[in-house]
Amino acid sequence: MCEIGLVMRSTGLWYDILNEETGQHFRGRLRGKLKLKLKKVTNPVAVGDCVEYELENESENTVAIINILPRTNFIARKAVQKAKYRHIIAANLDLAMLVVTLAMPRTSTGFIDRFLVSAELFDLPTILVFNKLDMFDEEALEILDNYMAMYEQIGYSCLKISALKNQNMEALEKMLEGKKTLITGHSGVGKSTLLNRLSPDLHLATHEVSTFANKGVHTTTFAEMFEIKPKTYVIDTPGIKELGLVDVEQDELADYFPEIREVAENCKFYNCTHIHEPHCQVIEAVRTEEIALSRYKNYLSMFYGEDNRR
Numbered sequence: 001m002c003e004i005g006l007v008m009r010s011t012g013l014w015y016d017i018l019n020e021e022t023g024q025h026f027r028g029r030l031r032g033k034l035k036l037k038l039k040k041v042t043n044p045v046a047v048g049d050c051v052e053y054e055l056e057n058e059s060e061n062t063v064a065i066i067n068i069l070p071r072t073n074f075i076a077r078k079a080v081q082k083a084k085y086r087h088i089i090a091a092n093l094d095l096a097m098l099v100v101t102l103a104m105p106r107t108s109t110g111f112i113d114r115f116l117v118s119a120e121l122f123d124l125p126t127i128l129v130f131n132k133l134d135m136f137d138e139e140a141l142e143i144l145d146n147y148m149a150m151y152e153q154i155g156y157s158c159l160k161i162s163a164l165k166n167q168n169m170e171a172l173e174k175m176l177e178g179k180k181t182l183i184t185g186h187s188g189v190g191k192s193t194l195l196n197r198l199s200p201d202l203h204l205a206t207h208e209v210s211t212f213a214n215k216g217v218h219t220t221t222f223a224e225m226f227e228i229k230p231k232t233y234v235i236d237t238p239g240i241k242e243l244g245l246v247d248v249e250q251d252e253l254a255d256y257f258p259e260i261r262e263v264a265e266n267c268k269f270y271n272c273t274h275i276h277e278p279h280c281q282v283i284e285a286v287r288t289e290e291i292a293l294s295r296y297k298n299y300l301s302m303f304y305g306e307d308n309r310r
C-alpha cells in the first residue's frame with residue numbers, strides 16, 4: 001500500500017522521509033522508472049517534497065519513492081557543475097527567512113537584494129531577520145533601524161533579534177508557527193544559534209566567526225528540514241552563496257523590485273530600462289528618494305550582471 005511522506009533530508013541517493021500522520025521516519029530511494037521522467041535537475045526530489053512511497057524492507061525501515069506530488073512552489077539555483085541544470089534547494093515553502101548581520105560578518109545590501117529578487121522570482125514571501133542586536137550601540141541601532149525602514153516600506157517584514165542573548169525570539173517564533181520556512185544567510189550570521197534557541201533539542205553545531213576560512217568554497221552539505229514544533233518546520237541551508245545566481249532576463253529584472261515595478265508603469269517607454277531614458281519615473285523616484293538609492297544601485301549592478309553576492 002502506498003503512503004504519503006515529507007522529505008526531510010537528502011543525502012544523495014537516499015532521502016529521509018517523515019510520515020506526518022504516524023510520526024514514523026523512513027529512508028527512501030527513487031524507484032528506477034521515476035528517475036527517467038525528471039530532466040534538467042540535479043536532484044529530482046528535494047527537501048520539502050511530498051512523496052508517495054511503498055514499504056520496501058520493513059526491518060530496515062526502507063521505502064521506495066514511487067511518485068512526487070505536485071509542488072506548490074520551490075526555490076532553485078544553478079547547478080554547480082552542469083550549466084543548464086538546476087538544483088532545487090527546497091519545495092513547498094511558506095516562507096523564506098533571510099538572516100543578516102550588519103557586522104561580524106557584514107551582509108551587503110547587494111546580497112540582500114539579490115536574494116529578494118530570487119524570492120520574488122519564486123513567489124516566496126520573505127522576512128529579513130537582523131541578528132546580533134546585542135552588539136549594537138546607539139549609533140549602530142540607528143543605522144539598523146534605517147535599513148529596516150527601507151525594507152519595510154517596500155513590503156518586506158523585518159525583525160531585529162539577538163539569537164545569542166534571546167532578544168525578540170518570541171516574535172520570531174510566532175512568525176514561523178505552522179509554516180515551512182527556509183532559513184538562509186551567509187555563514188556566521190547565526191542561523192544555527194537561532195535554530196538551537198528555537199529548539200534546544202537540535203544541538204546544531206555553531207562556530208566562531210574567526211574560523212570561517214572557507215567562505216568562498218562550495219559546501220557539499222545538504223539542506224535539512226527540522227520539525228521544531230508540531231507542524232512547524234524549518235529548513236537549514238548551507239552553501240547558500242550560489243542562491244544569488246538566478247537567471248533573470250535584463251528586461252524582466254525591474255519586475256522583481258516591487259517599488260520599481262510600481263512606478264515603472266508610468267515611464268514614458270514601455271520597454272524603459274530605467275537607466276538612461278527621458279521621463280523615466282524610476283530615475284525620478286530615486287532623485288526624490290522615494291526609491292532608495294542602494295536598491296537602485298543594486299538593480300543596476302544586477303542589470304549589468306555584476307557579482308555582488310557577498
Ligand SMILES: Nc1nc2c(ncn2[C@@H]2O[C@H](COP(=O)(O)OP(=O)(O)OP(=O)(O)O)[C@@H](O)[C@H]2O)c(=O)[nH]1
Binds near residue numbers: 164186191205209238
Ligand atoms: N553577539 C552575538 N553573536 C552571535 C549571535 N548569534 C550567533 N552569534 C555567534 O556567531 C557565530 C556564528 O554563529 P552560527 O550560528 O554558527 O552561524 P551560522 O549562520 O549557523 O553559520 P554557518 O553554519 O557557517 O552557515 C557564533 O560564534 C555565534 O555564537 C548573536 O545574536 N549575538
Ligand SMILES: [Mg+2]
Binds near residue numbers: 191193205206
Ligand atoms: Mg550553521
Ligand SMILES: [Zn+2]
Binds near residue numbers: 267273277280282
Ligand atoms: Zn523607467
